[in-house]
Amino acid sequence: MSDVSANLTEIQARITKRAKKWGEDPDTVTLIAVSKQQPIDRVEAALKAGHRVYGENRVQEAQGKWPELKEKYDGTELHLIGPLQSNKAKDAVALFDVIQTVDRPKIARALADEMKKSGRNLPVYIQINIGAEDQKAGIDIADADAFIAECRDVYGLDVQGLMCIPPAEEQPAPFFALLGKIAKRNGLSKLSMGMSSDYEIAVQFGASLVRVGTGVFGARG
């Protein structure tokens, strides 16, 4: 599992194969390499292999490595895929290029304020609690349509799509399908779904962004 470059090639090939098989356009699927808790040499191996799209789930951890890496490797795009606290909104807007985890009005407002102040109008995704799990982040399914409208109309956020993490112990396919249904009725085309264990199924169900960590970099330290 040490050959990061080979892993990236393999995963991209699997994405292309699965997309073609199910009538999806492989060019509309982006592989996000999730670099959280990974040794820096593995992350640099991916950057040197030419990969440019990464995901981190903690603002503070990302601040420790990405300013320097972004400086060094042109065209790097960094996605926040973990829960955000409103007191970290400023740092998040300064460092990240896409925020995938907008899931409550307080965060939507804090991000909108920071984007106005800084002039960085970042694309955002709304995180949906697709398995209705008590412990999981994400807006409840029943509140999703109203919250999406609020993010657009009240806070003026550039909402591009929806993000979800299905329940760990269940088959992910019905949850991916449900995310697609919620997106469609809200006029959203982009779906962030699928991780190392299920990204091919996510592609089959129309994923635009798949978030793969251990599959790219190996086990986290």
Ligand SMILES: *Cc1c(COP(=O)(O)O)cnc(C)c1O
């Ligand atoms: C860690 C993480 C991933 C990647 O998980 P792997 O199983 O290592 O691929 C994807 N999405 C989110 C939100 C994560 O926190």
